[in-house]
Amino acid sequence: MLEHALKGNKKYWSWLLFLAAVILIGFYFYLKQFDYGLGITGMSRNVSWGLYIAQFTFIVGVAASAVMVVLPYYLHNYKAFGKITILGEFLAISSVIMCMMFVFVDLGQPFRVANIFLYPTVHSLMFWDVIALSGYLVLNVIITRVTLDAEHKSIAPPKWIRPVIVISIPWAVSIHTVTAFLFSGLGGRPFWLTAILAPRFLASAFSAGPALLVILCLLLKRLTKFDAGTEAIKKLGLIITYAMCANVFFILMEFFTTFYSGIPDHVAHMQYLYIGLDGKTRLVPWMWTSAFLSVLSLVFLVVPKLRNNTRMLLVTCIIVFLSIWIDKGLGLVITGFIPTPFGKIIQYWPTVPESFISVGIWAIGVFLITVFYKIALSVRREIEA
Amino acid sequence: MxxxxxxxxxxxxxxxxxxxxxxxxxxxxxxxVPKQNVKDSVASKNIIKAQKPGPAAEVRLAMVVDLRKCKQGCTKCIDACNKIHNIPDFGEPKDEIKWIWKEPYEDAFLDQENYYMKDEFKNKSVPVFCNNCDSPPCVEVCPTQATFKRDDGIVMMDWHRCIGCRYCMAACPYGSRSFNWRDPRPFIKNINPDFPTRMKGVVEKCEFCDERLSKGLLPACVEVCPEKALTFGNLNDPQADVRKLLKENFSVRRKPGLGTNPEIYYLV
Structure with a gap:
C-alpha cells in the first residue's frame, strides 16, 4: 500500500522536491537556532511565547476538525462523506505531527523533551496536552491504516475498529479543549482567563479545519481525477457556516464581558489588539483584517446561493482560513503577554529564522498530506480499475 | 502538595x-488550617534551624520590604545578587535576566492605582523579585517538576531538568522569571566559582539565596542593604522579626487577589 507513495508523475515528484527544499531551508535555520538559542527568535523576557506556540494552537484546531467528517460518516452513517473521511483523518495525522514539531522547536532544551514522560506531572496541562496529542495521533494512524487496508483488499474493515473510531470523536474534542486549558487556566494572564476559550477554540477549529478540507478537495479535483462529490462539499460548507457563526458569536461575547465590565487588566489586552496601546499598534491592522474577513465570510456563508456555488465556496474557505489564522495563529497567543504583568507594552514580531523554521514545519505538513493523499487516492483508483 | x-x-x-x-x-x-494557628513550635530566629526538615508548614520563609527605608537610586541589593549569582549582562532588554530589580510603585502595584498618592510613593521605585508564592502557579504548570516548592516555601529551579518550555513564565503573574535566550556565560563579568552558571534554554529566578541559607547566612540582598529595608525570616515563628514587622505595620502584597499567596510583604 505504501509503495503508492513512490510511484508518481513528474508533477508529483517536483512538488515533493520543492517542499523538501523548503524543509531543508527551515532545518538550516533550526540548526542555527539550536546553536545560538531561542534568542534568535523575536521572543523576549516579556513576550516569552510567539509564532511557534501560536501555530501550534492554530494547527491543533485543524487536527481536531477531522471529527467534522468522521462523526457524520460513522455515527450518522452519512454516506456522502464516505470518500473524504480518510482525507480528514490524514489531515489530522499531518496536523498533529506539525503540532508536535512546533512545540519541539519552541523548547529551550529539546534534548530533554523525554523529561515530560520521565517525570509525569498530573497537575500540568502541558503533560495532558502531550498525552492527548500522542493518543490522537495513534488513534488516527490505526484508523487510517486499518480502514484503507480493508478498502485495498475490498473487504469490510474488522469490527474492532469501530469502537476505536468512536473513541477518536471525543478525543478530537479533547485535544483542543486541553490546548485551550493551557491558556485559560492562568490567573495571571487576563486575556486568556476566560471560560469561553475552549468553546471558542472548537468553533474556530470547526470552521478553519473543514475550510482547509474543502480547499484540498477542490484542489484534488483540479489536479487528479478525484471528485469529493457536490453533496459532500455542500455539506462541509454548511458545517463551516454553523461553526463560523458560533465562532464570531463567541468573539462578540468576549468583547461584551471585557468592555462592559471594564476591568482595566482585561480591557488593556483587547485595546492593544484592536486600537493599540501607548501608540503601539503592530497587531491592529492584522486584527481588523481578520474581523473584516470574518464578517465577509459570514455573508458569503449564510446566503445559500453563494455558499452552494463551488467556486464561491472556495473563495469563502480561503477567507475563513486566513481570518482564523490571524486571530488564533497570531493575535491570541502574543496578546496574552501584552501588556506585561507590569503594564508595559513590549511588542513582538517573528524574526527571519523563526519564520523560516515555521514555514519549514508547514512544508513538512504539506509534504505529509501530499504523500498520504497520494496513497489514499491510488488505492481507490486501483479498486476502481 | x-x-x-x-x-x-x-x-x-x-x-x-x-x-x-x-x-x-x-x-x-x-x-x-489557617496558617496563623500553626503551633508556635519553631521559636528560633535562626535561619539554620529554619532549614532543618520539620513537619510541613512549620517553616514558611518570607521577606518584608520596608519601602519607607528603601533608598531611591540605590542598587546595592541588585548588584550583590547579580554578582554572586552569575547573572549575565547582555546590555539589551530582550534577553535580559534579572532576579531582583526595581520597578516604579505604580507598575509593581498595578491593581492598587490611587489618585493623588503621596509623591513619595508615586515616584518610588520598588524592589521586586520572585514572590516565592505559597501557591505558586509556576509549580502547578511545570510539566517536569523542574520548578518545585520546598517545605519551607522556597520555590526552587532545577536547571538540569528544565526543558525550556517557558510555561512557568506564562503562568507567573509577577514577571519574575527569566529565560536564557542565549548562552549567558560570555556575558558574566566576573564568574563566581561558588555558584553555578546556567546554560542557554533554561528558566531561572530568585530562590531566596537557598545556597546561603543552607550555610546559615541571610539572603545577599538582605545582608547588603545599607538601610536595613529588607527583613527575612520564618513567618510561622511568632518571635521572628518578619512577624513583628507585619503586626506593627500596614503591609501590602503584589496581586494578592490571584490566590498565589506571595511571600514578599511591602511596608508602605
Whole structure:
C-alpha cells in the first residue's frame, strides 16, 4: 500500500522536491537556532511565547476538525462523506505531527523533551496536552491504516475498529479543549482567563479545519481525477457556516464581558489588539483584517446561493482560513503577554529564522498530506480499475 | 502538595476533572488550617534551624520590604545578587535576566492605582523579585517538576531538568522569571566559582539565596542593604522579626487577589 507513495508523475515528484527544499531551508535555520538559542527568535523576557506556540494552537484546531467528517460518516452513517473521511483523518495525522514539531522547536532544551514522560506531572496541562496529542495521533494512524487496508483488499474493515473510531470523536474534542486549558487556566494572564476559550477554540477549529478540507478537495479535483462529490462539499460548507457563526458569536461575547465590565487588566489586552496601546499598534491592522474577513465570510456563508456555488465556496474557505489564522495563529497567543504583568507594552514580531523554521514545519505538513493523499487516492483508483 | 494526597490522586487515576478536584482539596485544606494557628513550635530566629526538615508548614520563609527605608537610586541589593549569582549582562532588554530589580510603585502595584498618592510613593521605585508564592502557579504548570516548592516555601529551579518550555513564565503573574535566550556565560563579568552558571534554554529566578541559607547566612540582598529595608525570616515563628514587622505595620502584597499567596510583604 505504501509503495503508492513512490510511484508518481513528474508533477508529483517536483512538488515533493520543492517542499523538501523548503524543509531543508527551515532545518538550516533550526540548526542555527539550536546553536545560538531561542534568542534568535523575536521572543523576549516579556513576550516569552510567539509564532511557534501560536501555530501550534492554530494547527491543533485543524487536527481536531477531522471529527467534522468522521462523526457524520460513522455515527450518522452519512454516506456522502464516505470518500473524504480518510482525507480528514490524514489531515489530522499531518496536523498533529506539525503540532508536535512546533512545540519541539519552541523548547529551550529539546534534548530533554523525554523529561515530560520521565517525570509525569498530573497537575500540568502541558503533560495532558502531550498525552492527548500522542493518543490522537495513534488513534488516527490505526484508523487510517486499518480502514484503507480493508478498502485495498475490498473487504469490510474488522469490527474492532469501530469502537476505536468512536473513541477518536471525543478525543478530537479533547485535544483542543486541553490546548485551550493551557491558556485559560492562568490567573495571571487576563486575556486568556476566560471560560469561553475552549468553546471558542472548537468553533474556530470547526470552521478553519473543514475550510482547509474543502480547499484540498477542490484542489484534488483540479489536479487528479478525484471528485469529493457536490453533496459532500455542500455539506462541509454548511458545517463551516454553523461553526463560523458560533465562532464570531463567541468573539462578540468576549468583547461584551471585557468592555462592559471594564476591568482595566482585561480591557488593556483587547485595546492593544484592536486600537493599540501607548501608540503601539503592530497587531491592529492584522486584527481588523481578520474581523473584516470574518464578517465577509459570514455573508458569503449564510446566503445559500453563494455558499452552494463551488467556486464561491472556495473563495469563502480561503477567507475563513486566513481570518482564523490571524486571530488564533497570531493575535491570541502574543496578546496574552501584552501588556506585561507590569503594564508595559513590549511588542513582538517573528524574526527571519523563526519564520523560516515555521514555514519549514508547514512544508513538512504539506509534504505529509501530499504523500498520504497520494496513497489514499491510488488505492481507490486501483479498486476502481 | 502533601505526599499522601498526591499518592491518593495518582491511584485514583487522575483525569482532567481530577485537576479541578485537586484544586478544591487545596482550597479546603487552606481553609481548614489557617496558617496563623500553626503551633508556635519553631521559636528560633535562626535561619539554620529554619532549614532543618520539620513537619510541613512549620517553616514558611518570607521577606518584608520596608519601602519607607528603601533608598531611591540605590542598587546595592541588585548588584550583590547579580554578582554572586552569575547573572549575565547582555546590555539589551530582550534577553535580559534579572532576579531582583526595581520597578516604579505604580507598575509593581498595578491593581492598587490611587489618585493623588503621596509623591513619595508615586515616584518610588520598588524592589521586586520572585514572590516565592505559597501557591505558586509556576509549580502547578511545570510539566517536569523542574520548578518545585520546598517545605519551607522556597520555590526552587532545577536547571538540569528544565526543558525550556517557558510555561512557568506564562503562568507567573509577577514577571519574575527569566529565560536564557542565549548562552549567558560570555556575558558574566566576573564568574563566581561558588555558584553555578546556567546554560542557554533554561528558566531561572530568585530562590531566596537557598545556597546561603543552607550555610546559615541571610539572603545577599538582605545582608547588603545599607538601610536595613529588607527583613527575612520564618513567618510561622511568632518571635521572628518578619512577624513583628507585619503586626506593627500596614503591609501590602503584589496581586494578592490571584490566590498565589506571595511571600514578599511591602511596608508602605
Amino acid at each position: 502533601d505526599k499522601s494526597r498526591r499518592n491518593f490522586l495518582k491511584i485514583a487515576g487522575i483525569t482532567a476533572l481530577g485537576i479541578t478536584a485537586d484544586k478544591l482539596v487545596n482550597i479546603r485544606a487552606q481553609q481548614a
